[in-house]
Amino acid sequence: MTYSAWIILTASLVGLSCGIMGVFLILRKQAMMADAISHTVLLGIVIAFLVTNQVSGVAMLIGGILAGLLTAFLVQSLQSLNIQHDAGIGIVFTTLFAIGVILIATSVGNAHLDVQHALMGEITFIPFHVITLPILGEIPQATAFLFVVLLIIVLFITAFYKEWKITTFDPALAASLGMPVLFLHYLFMSLVSVTTVASFDAVGAIMVVAMLITPAASAYLWTDRLAKMFILSGSFGVLSAVLGYYLAFWIDTSISGSMAFMTGLIFLISFIFSPTHGLMAKYIRPKQAM
Amino acid sequence: MTNSIIKVEGLAVAYQKNTVLSDVNFEVKPGSLTGIVGPNGAGKSTLIKTMLGLHPALSGSVYFFGSPLSKVKSRIGYVPQRGSVDWDFPTDALDIVTMGLYGQIGWLKRPTRLHKEQAFNALKKMGMEDYAHKQISQLSGGQQQRVFLARALVQDADLYFMDEPLAGVDAATERAIMAILKELIADGKTVMVVHHDLQTVANYFDHVLLLNHTVIKHGETSKVFTKENIVQTYGGNMRWMGDE
Numbered sequence: 453m454t455y456s457a458w459i460i461l462t463a464s465l466v467g468l469s470c471g472i473m474g475v476f477l478i479l480r481k482q483a484m485m486a487d488a489i490s491h492t493v494l495l496g497i498v499i500a501f502l503v504t505n506q507v508s509g510v511a512m513l514i515g516g517i518l519a520g521l522l523t524a525f526l527v528q529s530l531q532s533l534n535i536q537h538d539a540g541i542g543i544v545f546t547t548l549f550a551i552g553v554i555l556i557a558t559s560v561g562n563a564h565l566d567v568q569h570a571l572m573g574e575i576t577f578i579p580f581h582v583i584t585l586p587i588l589g590e591i592p593q594a595t596a597f598l599f600v601v602l603l604i605i606v607l608f609i610t611a612f613y614k615e616w617k618i619t620t621f622d623p624a625l626a627a628s629l630g631m632p633v634l635f636l637h638y639l640f641m642s643l644v645s646v647t648t649v650a651s652f653d654a655v656g657a658i659m660v661v662a663m664l665i666t667p668a669a670s671a672y673l674w675t676d677r678l679a680k681m682f683i684l685s686g687s688f689g690v691l692s693a694v695l696g697y698y699l700a701f702w703i704d705t706s707i708s709g710s711m712a713f714m715t716g717l718i719f720l721i722s723f724i725f726s727p728t729h730g731l732m733a734k735y736i737r738p739k740q741a742m
Numbered sequence: 743m744t745n746s747i748i749k750v751e752g753l754a755v756a757y758q759k760n761t762v763l764s765d766v767n768f769e770v771k772p773g774s775l776t777g778i779v780g781p782n783g784a785g786k787s788t789l790i791k792t793m794l795g796l797h798p799a800l801s802g803s804v805y806f807f808g809s810p811l812s813k814v815k816s817r818i819g820y821v822p823q824r825g826s827v828d829w830d831f832p833t834d835a836l837d838i839v840t841m842g843l844y845g846q847i848g849w850l851k852r853p854t855r856l857h858k859e860q861a862f863n864a865l866k867k868m869g870m871e872d873y874a875h876k877q878i879s880q881l882s883g884g885q886q887q888r889v890f891l892a893r894a895l896v897q898d899a900d901l902y903f904m905d906e907p908l909a910g911v912d913a914a915t916e917r918a919i920m921a922i923l924k925e926l927i928a929d930g931k932t933v934m935v936v937h938h939d940l941q942t943v944a945n946y947f948d949h950v951l952l953l954n955h956t957v958i959k960h961g962e963t964s965k966v967f968t969k970e971n972i973v974q975t976y977g978g979n980m981r982w983m984g985d986e
Contacts, residue, residue: 479828479831479832481828534758611850613852614841614844614847614852614853615844615849617833617841618841618844620831621827621828621831621833621838621841622822622826622827622841624791624796624820624822624826625820625822625841625842625893626844627794627795627796628794628795628796628815628818628819628820629815629844629845629897630812630815630816630845631844631845672832675832676832676833676834676877676879677832677833677834678831678832678833678837680832681832
């Protein structure tokens with residue numbers, strides 16, 4: 453495969469994974485938790501690096517999950533102490549992220565990690581870090597990693613589809629039916645962390661947020677069926693990745709920036725032209741009498 | 743009352759430092775239809791949420807069928823306030839009703855055609871079969887409430903808690919819901935309903951629980967729902983009969 457093809461494939465995997473995860477994030481009204489976790493996993497990754505002294509996928513995943521869980525737990529705790537949810541998120545993630553930044557700047561130093569890389573990613577370098585797998589041969593490490601994570605995401609979403617659906621729509625009913633609502637919340641946040649860690653290397657913390665939130669928000673405008681929303685959101689994620697790559701190629705600019713821009717553009721188009729929720733539809737169609 | 747189906751003893755609840763309920767004691771007879779009545783902020787919703795373990799209690803105990811909640815969850819149905827959920831959620835009425843069965847379906851399994859049929863029949867019972875595949879945001883308030891009732895019916899519980907099921911619904915829905923409640927009672931079930939309209943209490947409920955941070959009075963409507971007790975529950979500035 454060519455250099456470009458690997459980059460497009462990798463970015464598409466990010467788009468697909470994040471698009472799928474974004475659906476429940478949006479519906480659970482936890483978009484800002486994605487923002488928080490995408491930053492705090494940095495701390496987890498740094499600590500994983502300090503402990504194992506190498507950049508290994510598994511250690512980073514574990515570090516990321518723990519950091520994500522810590523974030524979710526601290527936000528919940530602050531909320532139960534009567535601190536507003538959004539303020540709680542702001543306090544927790546900036547503090548944990550800051551610790552991550554401090555650690556990178558001091559002890560990890562000139563290793564593989566740096567703040568610039570963490571925020572913006574370096575998708576252009578992805579094809580150079582290859583691993584050799586049986587049958588597939590040499591493939592970029594980040595691509596293989598993302599593929600495994602995509603499988604994990606699909607597996608979990610399929611397995612816990614109805615549990616996450618009901619705890620999203622009506623957590624009180626779910627609890628009264630005996631479902632472990634809080635456990636399901638933390639499980640979901642772990643999955644968000646996993647997605648973020650895997651996407652981190654490729655696209656950085658900022659574009660992960662764009663990919664997690666915007667395609668799902670766009671998909672929400674086009675359908676009123678949950679299953680379709682998953683398909684649309686994943687597709688919008690992939691579409692943003694592909695179009696973003698060509699935009700970056702065309703005007704010779706940042707690839708991850710262009711991809712994030714594309715998610716915004718797709719949202720804008722959806723917001724104007726969606727047949728049910730769009731601006732155009734509101735003007736064209738007469739108001740329904742209720 | 744020896745054969746009580748619900749027994750609440752010394753229940754106290756607080757939000758942060760504000761005590762919402764204290765020293766709540768009552769017992770409920772099987773087969774009764776009880777209205778929980780009291781002013782805004784009296785702790786009516788908090789009472790049922792705490793009984794169902796959705797909100798922590800400071801102290802006290804609650805028994806259903808002589809057992810703690812954890813052993814009898816499947817026998818208890820709950821209808822939350824309609825406004826507590828986001829009706830823009832991307833799904834249809836039938837799917838919402840099917841959610842009532844999720845507890846029975848169990849982990850890792852999907853609802854089968856049989857579950858969907860059960861859900862459809864519950865919708866039919868509420869006169870909502872034509873709306874089964876309607877997106878839930880397109881339903882009127884009364885229709886949404888009927889969907890919630892259908893979801894409770896499909897659980898086939900022995901004991902139901904309903905939080906303001908008659909708030910903001912049209913007259914037809916109110917009649918439909920009351921007919922279903924009477925039917926549940928006739929089938930030997932027990933129902934507790936948070937209710938806000940004092941004028942209909944005497945017609946709708948055989949028992950009433952007057953609540954204002956604690957139980958003011960509880961018993962048969964004909965004996966307990968007197969002007970004197972209502973004044974005691976609502977304080978001086980209550981609106982009574984005909985004010986609306």
